[in-house]
Amino acid sequence: MRIYLIQQGKIVFLLLVCVLSLGVGGCASLSSSQSSMLQQEMLRLEKMLIETNQRLIDLNNQVLALNQLLEQRKKPDVVQPTQKQTSATKIQEREEYLLTSNQPVTDPVEKIYVDAQNALKKQEYSSAITLFTTIYNQNPKHDLADNALYWKGEALYAEKKYSEALSTFKQVIEHYPERNKVPDAMLKIAFSYLSLNDPENAHKYLKELLIKYPFTMSSEKAENLIKKIEE
Numbered sequence: 001m002r003i004y005l006i007q008q009g010k011i012v013f014l015l016l017v018c019v020l021s022l023g024v025g026g027c028a029s030l031s032s033s034q035s036s037m038l039q040q041e042m043l044r045l046e047k048m049l050i051e052t053n054q055r056l057i058d059l060n061n062q063v064l065a066l067n068q069l070l071e072q073r074k075k076p077d078v079v080q081p082t083q084k085q086t087s088a089t090k091i092q093e094r095e096e097y098l099l100t101s102n103q104p105v106t107d108p109v110e111k112i113y114v115d116a117q118n119a120l121k122k123q124e125y126s127s128a129i130t131l132f133t134t135i136y137n138q139n140p141k142h143d144l145a146d147n148a149l150y151w152k153g154e155a156l157y158a159e160k161k162y163s164e165a166l167s168t169f170k171q172v173i174e175h176y177p178e179r180n181k182v183p184d185a186m187l188k189i190a191f192s193y194l195s196l197n198d199p200e201n202a203h204k205y206l207k208e209l210l211i212k213y214p215f216t217m218s219s220e221k222a223e224n225l226i227k228k229i230e231e
Contacts, residue, residue, distance in 0.1 A: 091147075146179040156168055
């Protein structure tokens, strides 16, 4: 198309030159009507030349735009983490630091959390439940509140108090729907239902987990559990 328009432009230009030459050399021998027709033809050819040049400019701009688009597509997409994901990562890192560092803990809530986790590791479930409950009840907006509630559920589950554990895990989802412990809580809800001989509800939560949080560790476990339920 671009080559065709360039050639067309050259032809129009040459015709215009020829007509102009004819007009200059033969004006004296032309009648007034012929001279008028010649001028009209010159104007028509001039208009064609202008339109052809404009088409060339438009096509050139389109080519430049397409080249820019191709260059952009060659660049790999950089996915920026959302504010929620960044916040969740920071909380997780803080939790890991508290549980692995020997540095003294100054925040009173964090100190209770560490004591509760230590009690849980020692299988002192009653003490762990009490401490985790204290965090949730007294500091429900703290960054570790959802973690405390979740681990309270784990302690109850370890004591085989499945109904209480189920209720606690559901609280995690209801009170902290945007926090990072929701996928884990959904998985443990399914386990609690299975322990209560309710595979139908367990299957329901596992399916929901796969849909809402497909790229989590909990979803991988959910897939394996679904296979066992459906066998």
